[in-house]
Amino acid sequence: MKQEPFVIERTLNAPVARVWKAITDKAQMKEWYFDVSGFKPEVGYEFEFSGTGQEGENYKHICKVLEAIPNEKLSYSWSYEGYEGYSVLTFELFEEGNKTRLKVTHDGLESFPQDNPSFARGSFAGGWNALIGELLPAYVETGTIIKTAVVDASKEEVWDMLTNDAKVKRWANAFYEGTYAESDWKEGSGMVWRTADGNIAAKGKILNMNKPVLLEVMFEDDGVGSDDPLHIYIERYKVTEKDSGVVLQIEAGPLRKKHIEGMEPMWDNAIVLMKQVAEGE
Structure with a gap:
């Protein structure tokens, strides 16, 4: 029937x-x-x-x-x-x-x-x-990960936490143990995230290096075709001074929601570690 x-x-x-x-x-x-x-x-x-x-x-x-x-x-x-x-x-x-x-x-x-x-x-x-x-x-569907923390440190100290290889390695553990960054930290230069065994986890280019207030890095997702608009995403680190103190805001996107679900808990841990590193803990 x-x-x-x-x-x-x-x-x-x-x-x-x-x-x-x-x-x-x-x-x-x-x-x-x-x-x-x-x-x-x-x-x-x-x-x-x-x-x-x-x-x-x-x-x-x-x-x-x-x-x-x-x-x-x-x-x-x-x-x-x-x-x-x-x-x-x-x-x-x-x-x-x-x-x-x-x-x-x-x-x-x-x-x-x-x-x-x-x-x-x-x-x-x-x-x-x-x-x-x-x-x-x-x-x-896409979205942007946004994380904010008030840091008991100067803007210069927060900036150092973002661009000093040894300090970056400390908070990058939030993603995978032993993760580290390779870059000369100059505008227009490349940036590579590597896993503990040296494999490339992500690679990109520093778009904006406005010390000590703005760092922007463009990454390419090799998992999708270059004709896909989501082939590229931006990580943006903003450092501002407000009445409450120095504020660090991180934006990462646009990302597919399925990727946000996996990455957001890592960024939650990362911003806690970033605050601790900047504050000298």
């Missing part, structure tokens, strides 16, 4: 082009969706991927692109190797200013074996709610 298709809609705080790339770029799909064998938003393109069922069993998904209108609509067939049934998955994107309303429709679920709990409508609903309601927003 034909059933109504499963539909989920979400408004994402991200431009249409970014959302489109997230659902059509193989590398980006792996970050929030599935590790597909390959992908091109072209009619007739065939691909496959594996997924885990209710009991931990593996299912091979077989798909073929049926419709692709850049930044507007993507449809592909969805079936399973070794099981009867045929469904169609459709993504529709609607531009709403700088946001995107995404409508996902999965039609034909009733064609799969209904005596298998992995093919139950509720199983699909749970999966799509997690993917579209949680994982995709965390991947395409």
Whole structure:
């Protein structure tokens, strides 16, 4: 018996082009969706991927692109190797200013074996709610980490904490034990964060070195393509003097929300250590 298709809609705080790339770029799909064998938003393109069922069993998904209108609509067939049934998955994107309303429709679920709990409508609903309601927003939406501390030290002492290799190494432990920075601390120079074993954790360039009030460093994220606006992010350290004392404010972004979730606790620890180092503890 034909059933109504499963539909989920979400408004994402991200431009249409970014959302489109997230659902059509193989590398980006792996970050929030599935590790597909390959992908091109072209009619007739065939691909496959594996997924885990209710009991931990593996299912091979077989798909073929049926419709692709850049930044507007993507449809592909969805079936399973070794099981009867045929469904169609459709993504529709609607531009709403700088946001995107995404409508996902999965039609034909009733064609799969209904005596298998992995093919139950509720199983699909749970999966799509997690993917579209949680994982995709965390991947395409961005934010900025902001941390502030009042420091019982002079602006010059705070600046020294930010640019003295030995002192930087003390607070960089908040990220990973033994992390250290390499730079000559001059405007226009490179800057590299290295792990304890010498591997590069992040690399960038000092954009602004206005002693002792502003340090700006641009970093490149090698994990995304250079055509992605989120390929670059800025760390900004501001040192100001207020009635309450010297204030250190750190801004890092824009970053994907999924990265903020992992990095924010580290920055919470880092600013505590920065305050301690600047105050001579």
